[in-house]
Amino acid sequence: MLKALRSKLAVKIIAGIVGSLLIFAVLSSLIGYSAFEVALEERYADTGYRIGRLAAQIVDADNLDAYLDADYRQTDEYKIAMRRLDNVTQRMNAAFIYILQPVDDEWKEVRFLFETVNDNYELSPYLPGHVRESASEEYSLKYGLIYDGKSEEECVFRSARQTTTGAHVSSLVPVKNSDGDVVGVLCVQLQMVELGPARAKFLKEIALAALVMIALVALAYGWSIRRTVAKPIRRIASETVRFSRDNELPEVSLTDSIKGEDEIKLLAMHVDKMEYAIKNYTENLKTVTSQKDRMEGELNVASGIQQGIIPNTFPPFPERDEFSLYAHMTPAKEVGGDFYDFFFIDDDHLGLVIADVSGKGAPAALFMMATKIMVKNRAQLGGTPAEVLADVNQQLCEGNYENMFVTAWLGILEVSTGVLTTANAGHEYPAICHADGTFEFFKDKHGFVLGGMSGTKYREEVLTLQPGDTLFVYTDGVTEAADRDLHLFGTERLLETLNVSPHAAPEELLGNMAASIHSFANGMEQADDITMLALQYHGQVNHLRTLRIDATQENLTEVSAWIEEMLQILDIPMKEQMQIQLAAEEIYINVANYAYAPGVGPVVIRIGYDMDRHAVKLAFVDQGMPYDPLAKEDPDTTLSAEDREIGGLGIFLVKKTMDNVHYVRSNHSNILTFEKLIDRTDDPIEV
Amino acid sequence: MLNINATKTDAILDLVLEGRLDTVTAPQLQAAANEQLAGVESIKIDCKDLAYISSAGLRVLLTLRKSIPGELILRNVDPSVMEVLEITGFVDILTIE
Numbered sequence: 001m002l003k004a005l006r007s008k009l010a011v012k013i014i015a016g017i018v019g020s021l022l023i024f025a026v027l028s029s030l031i032g033y034s035a036f037e038v039a040l041e042e043r044y045a046d047t048g049y050r051i052g053r054l055a056a057q058i059v060d061a062d063n064l065d066a067y068l069d070a071d072y073r074q075t076d077e078y079k080i081a082m083r084r085l086d087n088v089t090q091r092m093n094a095a096f097i098y099i100l101q102p103v104d105d106e107w108k109e110v111r112f113l114f115e116t117v118n119d120n121y122e123l124s125p126y127l128p129g130h131v132r133e134s135a136s137e138e139y140s141l142k143y144g145l146i147y148d149g150k151s152e153e154e155c156v157f158r159s160a161r162q163t164t165t166g167a168h169v170s171s172l173v174p175v176k177n178s179d180g181d182v183v184g185v186l187c188v189q190l191q192m193v194e195l196g197p198a199r200a201k202f203l204k205e206i207a208l209a210a211l212v213m214i215a216l217v218a219l220a221y222g223w224s225i226r227r228t229v230a231k232p233i234r235r236i237a238s239e240t241v242r243f244s245r246d247n248e249l250p251e252v253s254l255t256d257s258i259k260g261e262d263e264i265k266l267l268a269m270h271v272d273k274m275e276y277a278i279k280n281y282t283e284n285l286k287t288v289t290s291q292k293d294r295m296e297g298e299l300n301v302a303s304g305i306q307q308g309i310i311p312n313t314f315p316p317f318p319e320r321d322e323f324s325l326y327a328h329m330t331p332a333k334e335v336g337g338d339f340y341d342f343f344f345i346d347d348d349h350l351g352l353v354i355a356d357v358s359g360k361g362a363p364a365a366l367f368m369m370a371t372k373i374m375v376k377n378r379a380q381l382g383g384t385p386a387e388v389l390a391d392v393n394q395q396l397c398e399g400n401y402e403n404m405f406v407t408a409w410l411g412i413l414e415v416s417t418g419v420l421t422t423a424n425a426g427h428e429y430p431a432i433c434h435a436d437g438t439f440e441f442f443k444d445k446h447g448f449v450l451g452g453m454s455g456t457k458y459r460e461e462v463l464t465l466q467p468g469d470t471l472f473v474y475t476d477g478v479t480e481a482a483d484r485d486l487h488l489f490g491t492e493r494l495l496e497t498l499n500v501s502p503h504a505a506p507e508e509l510l511g512n513m514a515a516s517i518h519s520f521a522n523g524m525e526q527a528d529d530i531t532m533l534a535l536q537y538h539g540q541v542n543h544l545r546t547l548r549i550d551a552t553q554e555n556l557t558e559v560s561a562w563i564e565e566m567l568q569i570l571d572i573p574m575k576e577q578m579q580i581q582l583a584a585e586e587i588y589i590n591v592a593n594y595a596y597a598p599g600v601g602p603v604v605i606r607i608g609y610d611m612d613r614h615a616v617k618l619a620f621v622d623q624g625m626p627y628d629p630l631a632k633e634d635p636d637t638t639l640s641a642e643d644r645e646i647g648g649l650g651i652f653l654v655k656k657t658m659d660n661v662h663y664v665r666s667n668h669s670n671i672l673t674f675e676k677l678i679d680r681t682d683d684p685i686e687v
Numbered sequence: 688m689l690n691i692n693a694t695k696t697d698a699i700l701d702l703v704l705e706g707r708l709d710t711v712t713a714p715q716l717q718a719a720a721n722e723q724l725a726g727v728e729s730i731k732i733d734c735k736d737l738a739y740i741s742s743a744g745l746r747v748l749l750t751l752r753k754s755i756p757g758e759l760i761l762r763n764v765d766p767s768v769m770e771v772l773e774i775t776g777f778v779d780i781l782t783i784e
Contacts (some may be wrong), residue, residue, distance in 0.1 A: 637776025650742035
């Protein structure tokens with residue numbers, strides 16, 4: 001490509017030069033030739049004049065008319081003159097010498113007084129008195145000029161094309177008598193024999209000289225262009241190729257390596273400047289990039305620390321089965337300021353926090369850490385959520401020069417009763433699902449954001465969670481998740497998603513929500529942290545006993561005996577005892593047959609009693625493969641003996657005879673719980 | 688714990704059950720019945736001292752019912768056992784006296 005361009009450029013330039021030189025050579029040849037021809041003609045004419053004047057001396061000008069007399073022509077005088085004239089003709093190599101007189105004033109016709117002819121021409125001379133037409137108007141004109149005494153010499157050139165006798169010149173001089181009067185016009189015709197060869201020689205020499213000159217000029221130009229244009233341009237081209245490959249400044253700059261002060265030098269200087277600028281820019285970019293990398297790395301560490309201090313082991317309190325709790329935070333690319341938290345304030349009070357710090361990056365992360373620690377520490381000192389938030393606000397306002405703030409929701413759950421006391425500092429409404437309903441927003445009264453204004457008071461809301469109720473709190477990362485058209489996920493879609501499976505366990509609930517957001521965003525990058533927390537309240541269980549045993553059929557006897565003992569302690573009526581025994585056996589056998597098949601594993605059986613509701617509560621927990629026995633379709637109890645299936649009756653009996661039969665898969669465990677409400681007014685004996 | 692007393696008279700198998708018919712004891716009833724089942728047309732089970740039955744027991748009863756041409760008769764059924772039979776629809780496929 002580059003080579004083709006280069007040769008094209010040189011060829012173009014040289015062809016142009018050669019072309020113009022050729023035109024110049026042809027023009028100057030024409031001019032030179034023309035001058036040469038004129039000089040040659042003048043020389044011939046001049047020779048003609050001299051011959052003419054010599055001849056004019058020979059003739060007897062005073063007695064010129066006598067030439068027409070034939071008798072006179074017999075005289076010796078005439079003969080001597082003629083011989084001398086003929087002599088001149090031959091010696092001077094003239095073609096003709098003759099004297100003319102006019103027949104008319106216009107010289108249309110001329111009369112020959114005598115004529116001599118060179119011996120080289122086999123022509124006989126016109127006799128004196130011969131009259132003929134003038135050869136041309138030019139002749140007529142010039143004959144007149146001489147004859148009238150207006151000119152001493154005139155000449156007429158006849159080129160080879162104009163005459164049959166070859167290119168020649170006729171030199172005209174006057175013949176004057178002794179009185180000085182012009183009596184005739186003497187013409188000497190010289191053949192221009194030198195003209196043809198001289199012209200050929202001249203043209204040959206001119207052409208040769210022109211060609212040599214053109215060749216020399218082309219070579220000189222080619223060399224000069226190569227040196228001053230092609231080579232520097234090639235140098236610049238190869239330098240730019242080298243620079244784009246190495247991205248290093250050259251050892252010798254183009255400015256130094258290219259001589260001259262022309263536009264190419266200017267181009268070289270600009271290329272140098274450009275390379276320098278690019279190099280500088282690249283270096284800066286590298287520095288900036290590495291700084292950015294380092295900052296990103298540090299932010300990643302910060303993000304790691306931040307997520308590390310957020311509790312993320314689930315279930316968080318395996319020994320507590322009054323509630324299930326699950327929380328999750330999906331951080332955005334940039335470290336943000338969301339967090340959730342949960343902790344026991346005392347044995348019966350669980351603190352729940354969700355919060356969102358304004359802004360992003362390191363400042364938000366730092367503020368979040370401070371807020372999280374303050375809320376937890378302050379809450380564990382005791383006090384209502386409103387008091388806790390008011391105190392934390394006060395602390396955050398101190399020295400908050402950057403005007404950072406946090407929206408936060410704090411709830412304190414009395415685990416034994418389900419009473420939930422909450423306070424809201426500008427945070428999103430929690431969503432609550434009652435056991436027999438669907439999720440709805442709990443529109444609590446908002447106080448101002450934490451860190452916003454010193455002295456802010458917060459209001460409290462109190463609600464009671466019933467067994468089966470679920471609480472869902474979240475940050476605006478959920479409701480403000482955007483799709484590609486920047487539509488927001490929104491609160492309505494949030495409720496819709498929750499209500500697809502409103503009674504699902506917290507972990508499943510959060511999973512559904514995350515999936516819904518993911519499918520809504522449809523590839524749009526997550527802009528903000530997405531943080532969610534869900535708590536499902538199972539109610540207070542007075543644990544009497546826990547039995548941990550290998551789930552085998554053989555151990556059924558032991559399990560039945562243990563349950564019987566418990567039920568007798570609780571003084572449960574015989575009918576209900578039998579029903580509970582039956583339900584316990586069915587669930588236990590189900591675990592024994594399927595949970596760990598074909599191996600054997602443990603099952604934990606808990607039995608408790610809700611004194612307020614007079615409910616016996618049983619829970620079976622195993623770590624076998626996930627299996628929800630309640631999902632199986634009930635058997636058709638109306639079929640005949642022949643059509644009845646053998647299986648499915650046990651779970652059916654449990655569902656029919658027990659209350660609030662519930663299955664949940666949580667923390668790699670199958671948890672099946674049921675209650676039996678006892679119809680009586682007297683409490684069982686305390687144990 | 689289940690005690691089984693089986694007597695066979697002609698084509699009728701009489702079973703007297705005492706105790707619990709659960710997952711552990713149900714196979715015992717199945718085995719005891721199988722021993723006597725040849726030529727039996729109907730089975731009579733006295734449930735006077737049967738305090739408890741689970742689905743495993745029901746399965747044995749259903750199997751026995753399907754393996755004889757005649758009736759499977761339960762006598763003196765305890766109320767709690769009766770409740771199970773009613774819930775599961777077994778009252779319709781067995782004969783309760």
